[in-house]
Amino acid sequence: MGAAGMAGCGSDGGSTDTPGSGSTPTPTPSGDGDDGGTDSSTATAEEPVTRQINYAVANSPDVFNWNPWTPQDNTAGDLWMSDLHGLRNVHTTNTSYSGTTVPTPHKPDQEEIEIMTWISGFEVEPPYDWYDHHDDRARYWNGDPFDADAREAHNHVNFFQEGNKFTEGATFNQRAEDQWTHHQWQNKGSVPEQDPDPTARVVLRSNAGPVDGNPPIHPDFTTPYREQFRDAANGDEVSSITDELVSDRISLDRMAESGGTDEMLAGSGPYMLKSMDDVGSERVILRLNEDHPNAENTNVERLALYWAEGDRRQTLINEGVLDVDSGAVTDSGATTRETLPDHVQEFTRWLRATGGDVWQLNWQNEHLQNLWVRRALIEAIDWNAVSANGWGEDASQVTQHDTFLLDAQSESTFSEDFLDQLHLYSRASNKENANEYMRRAGYSKQGGQWVDPNGNQASIDLSSRSGSPANVQGAQTIRANLANWGFGVNFTTMGWNSWSTSINPSEGLNYDSTMFWHGDPYVFQYYHDRGAWWDLGLVGGSPTGDPYNADPEDEVDTQGKPIVQQVPDEPGAFEAPDEAGKSPDLDNASEVNLVETVNAIRQPGNSEEAQQELYRTCAKYYNFYVPHFAFHQYLMGSYGDVRDFDWPDPSARAFDYERSFGIEDVLVLGGIAQASTDTDFEPPQ
Known part of the structure; x- marks a missing residue:
């Protein structure tokens, strides 16, 4: 019986899988053919x-x-076509890797x-080195x-593509030991113009054994570009190679086993693109690779990825087309019990220690x-x-402290x-x-x-991803609040790309x-200088150098925030000049140099009190200046089809793991999902 309980308790980085766009299809049942859905007329006990x-x-x-x-990120879906890097526990944030066993009494x-x-373990050797071990299967x-x-x-192609071929002091700090x-290792001062970068164990540990990231493209694609970059004699040749690289599209026909170009340049997961006949305007169907180690865990033979975001995606949810999705089923918000068919129910819910939202502000606005x-x-x-x-x-629940951290941290x-x-800023208006x-x-x-002061009407732009109804509705509330108060807001929703x-600071x-x-x-x-668009740090990148890492000599970061600021000596100090x-x-x-401060946090040898003082300095800076506003964290959930699939109990350990954000790809690619025999x-409560 397919039953679910109610609510219970660039290189290696940057790939993100979020829901697409298009017109809303008419849902089709999924039987034994290629449609997907219920085939109860032919089901037997086996x-x-x-x-x-x-x-x-x-x-x-x-x-x-x-x-x-490429200039625009059109990779969404790649993580569903690749091996799980590793597993992160949604409660503790601890990681585990290949060979993890999960109880499955629902099977x-x-x-x-x-x-x-993909990763089976790691080792860390402070103050510079770490090693990732990959599963040889x-x-x-x-x-x-x-x-x-x-x-x-x-990753070597990524190093060159980022402009490091002729950069003084830049070295490619990684290699396949076997x-x-x-x-991989931090800078060791191995070439002129390069300073050693000894780093604390906890930072090296965070780099080792990544559970998320861009899945590497097949060497048939990357190796020729790496060799061209290596052979480039000047910057013009590098630019020419880069231009070729960024325009070299890896489309689905260059990945399919048959019906395409036969190159098969990407893809490693348990569900593979067997034929271009499985690619349609509404969805792509991936078929179970029986040779994959996780294939024996599941009786689900096909994974259909619908091309959908925004209203189209929400319609697929409300009509019960999607069998699994991320989110809590609540009385208000984007997905409610009233909008879903009875057989789509919440599996589990938990307080996400590392998940919330922030109102991100660009200080370049006057x-x-x-x-x-x-x-x-x-x-x-x-x-x-x-x-x-x-x-x-x-x-979700609003944060109770204004430190830039979420409440658990x-x-x-x-x-x-x-x-x-x-100081605690008001949570009610x-x-x-x-x-x-x-x-x-x-x-x-x-x-x-x-x-x-010059008599110009005050207004700002506010944007949100159209593919996230929650973000859109939250942003609309901000707009309404500010507009009713007399402050102009130009609100725009945008597709993912x-x-x-x-x-993106590079753009x-x-x-x-x-x-x-x-x-x-x-x-x-x-508390880091992090200009990368996919991860907001307390300090942005450098507007004069690397847009992803700040320079202590700069006046401001990429968001226009001063690098050197006066930070109150006492926590909670609030007074400032008019x-x-x-x-x-x-x-x-x-006077505090914020880049030097966040860099010092990452250095080895800090005493516990010295580390605490650095953390307190960052917290006092954020509390006083509110460069952005982290306003809530998630009570996460997962829901889906409990009629055609059997799922674990709400508190089961099988629901504890995710790759990056949401447990759904682990449920499917790990083989936890189980198609029901009835x-x-x-009914929902």
């Missing part, structure tokens, strides 16, 4: 009622491109299964080894660079409503006394505070609208504010 599981990705066959170096003939992942779809040599070739061992304006906007918005309207009252890092002293802060910024109201490009940061995910396993990953601007002169404050299920 035969599953369906042989296909359906999911949605934010892409389309016309633009899909596994090549991660009639398997009490437990063993999940194969890993294969590309064409049978070639998916090994350390392939990873090195892929076929299945990949060795209003957002003003301290009192940022404070006023935060006070004017009802963050309880933003969280509830977007994610549902039962699916705040409470495990800082003393209760320190947290109690910090406080117009009295907001009005006072705007007046202190030098703004006034004319005709019900706020204007700046346009949105990710708009916040110029074409946004004022946006809704962005927030959360990391380690404190130093929050019209404070970017860099106010403060009483009882110390269509009985308990």
Whole structure:
């Protein structure tokens, strides 16, 4: 019986799988043919009622491109076509790897299964080195080894593509020690103009054994480019190779086993693209590779990836077309019990220690660079409503501390006394505070609208991913709150490609504010200079050098935030001059170079008290300046078809693992999902 319980308790980085666009199809049943869905008329005690599981990705066959170096990211879906890197526990953030056993009492003939992942383990040798060990059973779809040599070739192309061929002091710090061992290291000062970068064990540990990242392309693609880059004699030749690389699309026909180009340049997961006949305008069907180690874990023979985002994706959810998806089923928000068919139910729910959202601000906007304006906007918005309207009252909770960390990290890092002293911005709209802060910024109201000291109407742009109804509805609440208060907001929804490009520092940061995910396993990953568009750090990148890493000699980072700021000596200090601007002169404050501070956190040899003082400095900076606003964290959930599939109990360990964000790909690619042999299920409560 397919029953589910109610709610219970570039290189290696940067690949993201989020749901696509298009018109809404008419759902079709999925029987023994290639349609997908229920086939109860032919089911027996031994035969599953369906042989296909359906999911949605934010892409389309016309633009899909596994090549991660193109100007726009069209890779979405690649993670469903590749091996799981590893497994991260959603409760503890601990990682595990190939050979992990999972109890599966929901399977009639398997009490437990063993999940194969691409990485099988790692070693760390401070202060420079770490080693990843790969499972020697890993294969590309064409049978070639998916090994350390392939990873090195892929990452070496990435090194050259990022412009490091003739960069003084730049070295490619990795190599395949043997076929299945990949060795990486921090800069060791091995060439002139390169300073050694000894690094704390905890930082090296976070680099080792990644459970997420861009799956390496087949060496047939990467090796020729690597050799061309190696042979390039000057910058013009490098630019020519780069131009060729970024335009070299790896489309689905260059991956398929038959019916395409026969190159098979990518793909390694348990479900493979057997034929171009399985590629359609609505979906692509991947078929179980019986030679894959995880194939013996499952009776699901096909994985259908629907091309869908936004309204189309939500329609697929509401009509029961998708068999598994990420999210909590709540009384409000994007996905509610009333919008779903009875057989689509929540499997499990948990508080996500590393998952939330932040209102990301770009200080290049003339209003957002003003301290009192940022404070006023935060006070004017009802963050309880933003969280509830977007994610549902039962699916998220507002943060209780303003440190830039999520609450679990705040409470495990800082003393209760320190947290109690910090300023806490209002979670419900406080117009009295907001009005006072705007007046202190030098703004006034004319005709019900706020204007700046020069009489110009105050407004900002706000963007959101169209593929995330929660983000859209949360952003619409921000717009409504600010508009009703008299502050202009130009709200725009964007598809994945346009949105990710708009916040990419390499593309110029074409946004004022946006809704962005927030959360990391380690404190130093929050308090970090991180210009990468896919991960927001306390400090951005360098506008004069590497857009992904800040320079302590720069005046500002890529978001226009000053590198050197006066930080109050006492936690919770709040007073600042009127019209404070970017860099106010403060009483009882110390001048802090933020890049030097976050870099010091990552250095080896810090005493516990020294490390705490660095953390406290970062927290006091964020608490005073609110460069962005981390406003809530998730009560995560997963839901899907309990009629045609059997799932574990809500508190089962099988629900504890994810690759990057959401447990769904582990459920499917790990073989935890089980097609049912009947269509009985308990009605929703």
